[in-house]
Amino acid sequence: MKQYTPDRVIFEPDALNYPLGRKLQNHFRSLGIKTIISSIHNVHRNIPGKNEKETYAAAKKTLVVRPKKSLSFDVCKPSADYEFPLVTNCPGSCEYCYLQTTQGKKPYLTVYVNIDEILAAVLKHIDKNNGQITTFEVASTGDPLSLEHLTGSLAKTIEFFGTLENGRLRVVTKFDNADPLLNLRHNGHTRFRVSINARYVIKNFEHNTASFDERIEEADKISSAGYPIGFIVAPIMVYEDWQMEYRELFDRLKSQVDVIKSGRPVTFELIQHRFTPIAKGFILNRFPNTKLDMDETRRSMKWGKYGKFKYVYPKETSQEIKEYISSLIYERFPAAQIDYFT
Ligand code: SF4
Numbered sequence: 001m002k003q004y005t006p007d008r009v010i011f012e013p014d015a016l017n018y019p020l021g022r023k024l025q026n027h028f029r030s031l032g033i034k035t036i037i038s039s040i041h042n043v044h045r046n047i048p049g050k051n052e053k054e055t056y057a058a059a060k061k062t063l064v065v066r067p068k069k070s071l072s073f074d075v076c077k078p079s080a081d082y083e084f085p086l087v088t089n090c091p092g093s094c095e096y097c098y099l100q101t102t103q104g105k106k107p108y109l110t111v112y113v114n115i116d117e118i119l120a121a122v123l124k125h126i127d128k129n130n131g132q133i134t135t136f137e138v139a140s141t142g143d144p145l146s147l148e149h150l151t152g153s154l155a156k157t158i159e160f161f162g163t164l165e166n167g168r169l170r171v172v173t174k175f176d177n178a179d180p181l182l183n184l185r186h187n188g189h190t191r192f193r194v195s196i197n198a199r200y201v202i203k204n205f206e207h208n209t210a211s212f213d214e215r216i217e218e219a220d221k222i223s224s225a226g227y228p229i230g231f232i233v234a235p236i237m238v239y240e241d242w243q244m245e246y247r248e249l250f251d252r253l254k255s256q257v258d259v260i261k262s263g264r265p266v267t268f269e270l271i272q273h274r275f276t277p278i279a280k281g282f283i284l285n286r287f288p289n290t291k292l293d294m295d296e297t298r299r300s301m302k303w304g305k306y307g308k309f310k311y312v313y314p315k316e317t318s319q320e321i322k323e324y325i326s327s328l329i330y331e332r333f334p335a336a337q338i339d340y341f342t
Helices: 013-017 019-031 040-046 054-061 115-125 144-151 153-162 200-207 210-222 240-256 275-288 314-332
Strands: 008-011 032-037 064-068 072-078 079-084 109-112 134-137 165-173 190-196 229-236 268-273 300-303 309-310 337-341
Touching: 008 275, 013 019, 013 064, 019 032, 019 064, 019 144, 032 054, 040 064, 054 064, 054 134, 054 275, 064 309, 109 144, 115 134, 115 153, 115 165, 144 153, 144 165, 144 200, 153 165, 153 190, 190 210, 190 268, 200 210, 200 240, 210 240, 229 240, 229 314, 268 314, 314 337
Parallel strands: 008 032, 008 064, 064 109, 079 134, 134 165, 165 190, 190 229, 229 268, 268 337
Antiparallel strands: 072 079, 300 309
16 A cells, blocks of 8 residues: 655654654655644644544644653553554544544654664563563554654564563554565564454545555565464454454455464454444544444443443343354464454
């Protein structure tokens, strides 16, 4: 798919103290793309748009370049011990994306330029873990592969983890930009999980991301390069032909991804669709013709921390999804491991 180019790039002044910040400034200036130096507090003023739909589109074409200030990483259960970002957000426009809500009205993209400081913080977190293997998720707030052609940061991080005895990296992607990563010295320490879904979900809700076929081809390339491979199936949705289409998905994985054919272990993470009332508001403003099923009367409320709740599938539907998808996986990949279903 076509690689992302922003319409405007905003540099925090500190970003230019780092080689990657200066490299990006030169790169975008040479392309004639508008570059602005601004404090992070004023970023919103530089993103145009007369209404929610326009500002959303403009935010997605706005790239902020800055150092990552907090280097104390959050816990990232169930997928890893900790998470750290190389980027926030991505050029895709998945209608259900949780960043719709967490980033508010102007969900711009960010790349972090202090990569050496971030990697030094990784070592500190490993040191605290008494010689145990420590896992790090690098894609919980965005898709680092989607901006890799600009930064090269993921390649650097993968090679760094390749040298670590007790550190393991986990990456998730919906993009097909992995070519520059295929010949890295990863030492099997980075697990890629390709985010996959039924055709209907990718086509209708995951705009500006790799297609169903591109993702399967990408999974084959990445796993053939020796990376441990896994799949995140999310969000799993129930619609008219859901059973038939999820069956097609797992059949295609089985027939097209060579390492799975050879019986190498593969992991699956399964996440059902859910939404919050705030997310529904954002989604309806940005995608007025959305086909996303957000009918509260057909969902159950799941309460979380601080009195917040989400709408999830009712227990019987959830159980049906779990049993059906698990059986599709185990019938085709007896050596597979389902890490979690949520
Ligand atoms: S690819 Fe991931 S981060 Fe990007 S819009 Fe879709 S869900 Fe959000």
